[in-house]
Amino acid sequence: MFASVLSASILGMEVCPIQVEADVSDGLPSFTMVGYPSAQVKEAQDRVRTALRNNGISLPPKRVTVNFVPADIKKEGAGFDIPVAAAVLSAAGILHPSLLEGVMLAGEISLNGEIYPVPGILARVIKARELKCRYCMVPYGNLQEARLVKDMPVIGVKDLKELIRYLKNPEDFHKENPDRPSPKETENAWKTRVDFLDIHGQEGAKRACEIAVSGFHNILFIGPPGAGKTMLAKRLPTIMPQLTFEESLELTRIYSIAGLLSADSPLICQRPYRSPHHTSSAQAMAGGGRIPGPGEVTLAHRGVLFLDEMPEFSRRSLEILRQPMEDKVIQLSRASGTFTFPAGFMLAAAMNPCPCGFFPDMNRCRCTPGEVSHYLGKISNPLLDRIDLCTEVSPVSFQQMNGAPEGEPSDTIRERVERTRQIQLERYQKENICFNGELSGRQIQKYCGVTEEGNRLLEQAFRKMELSGRAYHRILKVARTIADMEQEDKIHVSHISQALSYRAFDKKYWV
Template sequence: MLAKTFSASVIGIDAYPVEIEVNVTGSSSGGAADSVVSIVGLPDMAVKESRDRVKSAILSSGMIPPKGFTVVNLAPADLRKEGAAFDLGIALGMLAATGAVNPEALSSVAVVGELALDGSVRPVRGALPIAARLAEQSGLAMLLVPPQNAEEAALAGGEKLAVYPVASLTAAVELINRGGALPYRTSLAEYTERNREHEPDFADVKGQKMARRALEIAAAGGHNCLLTGPPGTGKSMLSMRLAGILPPMTMAETLETSRIHSVLGLLSGGRPLLNRRPFRSPHHTISDVGLIGGGRDPKPGEISLAHNGVLFLDELPEFKRNVLEVLRQPLENGWITVSRAAGTCTFPARFILCAAMNPCPCGRGEVELGCTCKIEEKRRYQKRISGPLLDRIDLQLEVRQLSQDELLAAPDGEPSAKIRERVIRARQLQQERLGQRKLYCNAQLSSRDLQEFCRLSAGSQLLLRQAITRFKLSPRAYDRILKVARTIADLAGCVDIRDEHIFEAINYRRKEQ
C-alpha cells in the first residue's frame, strides 16, 4: 500500500518542501523483526538512522510497524536531506500504509519532528523557515510540529497554515484520525508583550558627548563606525547600547532575522522570535568561516546572525588579517555567498559594523597616560587594519579618557528612548526619500543616488575638496562623507546639506597618523 505526507528540508536558511512517500510490499507472517525499511532520496546518516528510531517509537506507542519490505522515498530525489526532522512524517506514513492512520487525511498534512525511542516528539531546528515556506504551498491544511516549536511555526505560518503541536506519535495519530483539536494561535503583538527585555541604556553613560553623537548618526543612517581609545574609556559600553537606539524591527525583518537563528538552533522554546535587533560580539580568535559562514554543509556565520542588527568587533587589530578582509564584500553588498562541495548558499548580512580598538599595542596612546610605544610600533599596530576596510567604515573617532573631575561632574547621559525617537524620525525621512528604490537608509545610497539626494553648495564643495586633499581621502571615502552628511542633515530635519553638516562628517574620518 502507498501512503504519502509532506515535510521540509532546510538548506542554508531556506526551507524546501519534501514529499514523503511510503510503500509497503512483500508482507510476511513474521513479527516486527521481519520488517525491512529502506530510505532513498539522498538521505544523510541521520535520516538513514531514522528507520531504527521510527520502528522503536511505533512499538513503544503500542502499534505495529509494517511487515515485509518498506520503501521510504524523500522527493525530490536530487535534493540532499539532513537531520532527524523527517522521523515523525516517516512513522505516520508507515502507519498509514498499514491502515492505522487515515491515508487521505495524511495526504494534506505537513509533519516535522524527531522521534525518541519511547515515541515522544523532540524539537527540531528550522521550524520557522519551514512553516513560512509551507504556508506558501497550496493544498496543505495543517502542520504538525513538536510542542517546543509550536510558537515559532504559528508566528511564521500566520493565517495560511494551521499549526498543531504534538508531544508524541500517539497524539499525532489521534489528531489525524479523529481531529477535533484546535490549532495553536498567537500573534506578534502578544509575543512581544510577553517577552519584553531590558536593554543597556545610554542613560548609564557619563560624558563622551562626541561618541554618543557618532553612534546616534550611525543608527540613523546605518553607518559603520570605529571607536579608538585607551582601555576604560567606555568604547565597549557605548557600542553595546547601539542596538537599543535602532528603530524597532518590522515583521518582515523579525521573521528574516529569526529564520537565521532558527536554522542554527539558537531559538529556545520560550523565545521563538527575536523581538529586538541582534547584537553579536565574536571573540577575536574567530575564524573566517565562523565569521561569514561555511562548513561542509554551508551554515550562516556571525555576520548573518547580526543581520538587521549590530556586529561588534572589540580589539579590532587582534583579529586575523584574512578574517577582517572577508568583511569587505558583505559590508558593500549586504549579503554573502558561500560555495562548498555540497552546494552554494547566499546568506543575508546587512548589519552595522561597530568596532573598537586601542591606539597602540600598550593601549594607553599618550605619553601622559604612560605610553612607551615607539612611533613605528604604533604605525605597525594600526596597519593591521587595511586601508580598503577602513574606507568602508564611515565614522572613525577617538574616545578620550575622562579625568576624575570630568567623570564626577558629568551629568547622567540621555536615555536611549529619546535618542531612538530622533533616529526613527531620521529613518522616516529616508524612507520617504528612498522608499520606491527599496533602500532602507543613507548608508545604502549608490553613486547615482548621491548625485540626486546629496547636492552641495559651492562652499560645501570647496570644503570637501580641501578635506580630500589634506587627508588624502579615497573616492570611496568621499562618497561616505556625503552619506554621513546626508544623515546629519536628516537628524536636523534639513532638506539640504549645509556646510556645518559637511564639516561634522569630515571630523568623523580617521586622520593620517
Template sequence: MFASVLSAVIMGMEVHPVQVEADVSDGLPSFTMVGFPSAQVKEAQDRVRTALKNNKIALPPKRITVNFAPADIKKQGAGFDIPVAAAVLAAAGIFESESLKGVMMAGELSLNGEIQAISGILPIVIRAREEKCRFCIVPAGNMKEAGLVPDMKVIGVRNLQEMIRFLKNPDSYKEDPIPQSVEYKETDDADFCDIRGQKSLRRAVEIAVSGFHNLLMIGPPGAGKTMVARRIPGIMPPLSFEESLELTKIYSIAGLLSEADPLVRERPFRSPHHTSSAQAMAGGGKNPRPGEITLAHRGVLFLDEMPEFSRRSLEILRQPLEDRVIRISRVSGTYTFPADFILCAAMNPCPCGYYPDMNKCRCTSGQVTGYLNKLSQPLLDRLDLCADAEQVSFSSLNGNGGECSSVIRKRVERVHEVQRERYKKEKIQFNGELQGKQIEMFCTTEREAAVLMEKAFEQMGFSARSYHRILKVARTIADMEGADIIRRQHVGEALSYRAFEKKYWI
C-alpha cells in the same frame, strides 16, 4: 500500498520541500531508504521501527521502501522522523493515506514514541504556507515558534499516538491566537545616561545609528568604548513584527531560540571574541548555518579589540559590508545569508593604548605601525565614521550623565522616518545603503559644500569609496538637522570623522 507526505530540508536560509514517499509491498521483510538520505536520516528507520513497537503498533512483515524526492538534494537532520513514520503507517493501512494530502510535518522521534523539538521549524512552517498546505504537524515543543506564522494552521503533537489521532481528525484541534506585534521592553540596565563625558563619541554613535553607518572607536583603555557599544541597541528603533519574524527565522535555523519565548523582540547585539575563526564569523559547515555576521542582522556586530582578530576573520567582512548579504559557496551550491548590520568596532591606538600621547605611550614607532597595520586599507575604507574615545576627566566622571537612551531614540526614529519616506520607491531604507546613482540622486550638495569636498578629496587622498561614504554620512547629518540639501557644515562634520586616516595611519 503507497502513501506520501510533505516535509522539508533547510539548505542555508532556503527551505526545499521534500516529498516523503513510502511503499509497503510483498517480499522479504526489509526497510530501505532511497533519495539521497544522509547517515543521520538513514538512522530514522531504526527509530521509527522501535518507536512503533514500543507503542504496540505492529508493522506487517513486508518490504518497506521510503523515498525522499527530489533525489538530487541531500536530506539531512532528524526532522524526517515523523514524516517517515506517518508515511509508513499510512502505507501499512493504519490510517487512510488521503489524510496526508496537503500536510507538511517535521520532528524527531524518540524510541518510546515521544516527539522531540528540532531547530528550523519556523522557516518550515512559512514554506508550508507558501505551498498552501492544509495544516502543519510539528513537535509540541516547537509550537510557540510555529504559531508565529499568520494564516497557517499548526498542530503540535507530543507523541505518535497524538499524531495518529490528529491525522484522523485534524478539525478537532483548537488553534491559539497568533501575535501580530512585538512588545518593546524598556531596559534600565544599559542606558546612555550612564556614560560620562564622551560628547563627541556620543554624537558619532547617534549619526551611525541614524543612517545605519559603520563606526570605529579609538581610544585608550578604560575610556568607555565597550560601555558605549553595548548601549547602541537601546537607541535603535524597536523591531517591526516583520523584522522580528525575519530574525526569529534566522535564529531558528541556528538553533538559538528560547523555548519559552521564541520570538526575537530585541535588536541583536553580537560581540564575538577576538579568537573567533573566519568560519564562525561568516557561517559554514557541510550544510552552512548562520555565523556571527548573519546573527547580527538588523542589529549591531561589535568587534572589541579589533586588531586582535585574525586577518582572515576581519577581511571576510569586506563583502557583506558592501552587499548587505554574505554568500558561501560549497560543492553542493551557493548559500546566501542576510547581513544588514551596523559594524561597531573598538580598538586602542597602539599595543599599550596611549599613542599619540608620547608622555604615556611606551611603544616604539615600529610597534605602533605594526599594530595599526593589522587593519587593511580596504577594510578601513568601509568604516563610515571614526570617533576618538578620550580619557574621562575626574570632573566628568563625577558629574551628571548625558541624555538617556529613550530621548536619543526618539530623534533616531524621526530621522529613520524621513529616510523611509525618501526611499519608499527604492529597495533601501537608510542612507548607509545608498549605492551608485542613488548617491548622485539623493546626496545633493550646495556649492560651498561641493568645493570643500573637492579640496578635501585632493589634499587627503581619499578613495572613491571613502568619498561616497563621506557623502552618505553628510546626508544623515543633514537629515538630523532637517535640511533638504547637504550644506558646508554637514560635509565638514562628516570629514572630521575621516581624519583618523591621517592622525593614526600615516
C-alpha cells in the same frame, strides 16, 4: 501499498520541499531508506520502528522502503522522523493516504514515541503557506514559533499517539487547544539594563553614535583602555529604531534555522547585538559547514556586530567582512551549491591606538614606532575604507567620573533617531532601502544634493586627503544623515565638514 507526505529540508536560508515516500511490499522483512539521506536521517528507521513498537503498533513483516524526493539533495537532521513515521503508517494501512495530502510534517521522535522540537520550523511553515498546504504538523515545543505565521493552521503534537489522532481528526486539536495570540512586541521589549545615561562625558563619541545609528553607518572607536569604548558599543541597540513585525519575523526565521530561539518567547523583538570573541574563526564569522548555517554576520542582521579589540582578530576573520559590509548579503560557495545569507549589520569596532593603548601620548606610550605600525597594519586599508565614522574616545576626567551623569538617556536619543529614520523611510519609499547607509552610487547622486559651498569643500578634501571613490561616497552618506538630523533638504558645508571630521582618523594613525 504506497503513501507519500510532504516535508522540507533547510539549505542555508532556503527551504527545499521534500516528498517522503513509503512503500510496504512483499519480501524479506527489511527497512531501507534511499534518496540521498545523511547518517542522521538513516537513523530514523530505528527510531521510528522502535517508537511504533513501544506504542503498541506492529509493522507487518514485509519489505519497507522509504524514498526522499528529490534525490539529488542530501537530507540532513532529525526533522524527517515524523514524516517517515506518517508515511510508513499510511503505507502499512494504519492511516488512509488521503489524510496526508496537503500536510507538511517535521519533527524528531524518541524511542518511547515522544516528539521533540527541531530547528528551522518557522522557515518550513512559511514554505508550507507558499505551497498552499492545508495545515502543518510540528512538535508541540515548536508550536509558538510556528504560529507566528499568519493564515497557516498549525497543529502541535507531543507524542506518536497524538500524531495519529490529529492526522485522523485535525479539528480535534483546534477544539481542545484554541489558537493563542502570537507574541507581540511590547513597549518595553527594547529595554535592557544598559543606558546611555550611564556614560560620563564622551559627548563627541555619543554624537558619533547617534549619527551612526540614524543612518545605519559603520563606526570605529579608538582610545586608550578603560575610556568607555565597549560601554558605548553595548548601548547602541538601546537607541536603534524598534523592529517592525516584518523585521522581527525575518530575524526569528534566521535564529530558528540557527537553533537559537527561546521556546517561551520565540519572536525576536530586540535588534541583535553580537560580540564574537577575537579568537573566532572566519567560518564562525561567515557561516561554516558543508551546508553552511548562519554565521555571526547573519546573526547580527538588522542589528550590531561589535568587534572588541579589532586588531586582535585574525586577518582572515576581518577580511571576510568586506563583501557583506558592502553588499549586505554574504555568498558562500560549496561543492553542493552557492548559499546566500542576509548580512545587513551595522559594524561597531573598538581598538587601542597601539599595543599598550596610549599612543600618541608619548609620555605614557611604551611602544616603538615599528610596534605601532605593525599593530595598526593588522587592519587593511580596504576594510578601513568601509568604515563610515571613527571617533576618538578620550580618558574621562575625575570631575566627570565623580559627578552625577549629565548626559541624555537612551529614550531621548532614540526619539531623535526615529524622527530621522522616518525622514529616510519617506524619502526611500520607492527604493528597496531604509537607511542612508544603504545608498548605492546611483542613489547617492539622486538623493544627496550638495550646495555649492559644500561641493567646493568636498573637492578640496578629495584632493588633499586623497580619498578613494568609496570614501567619497561614504562621506556623502554620513553628511546626508547629519542633514536629516537637522531636517535639511540640502547638504550644507557644515554637514560636509562634520562628516569629514570622522574620516580624518586614517591620516592621524594610519600614516
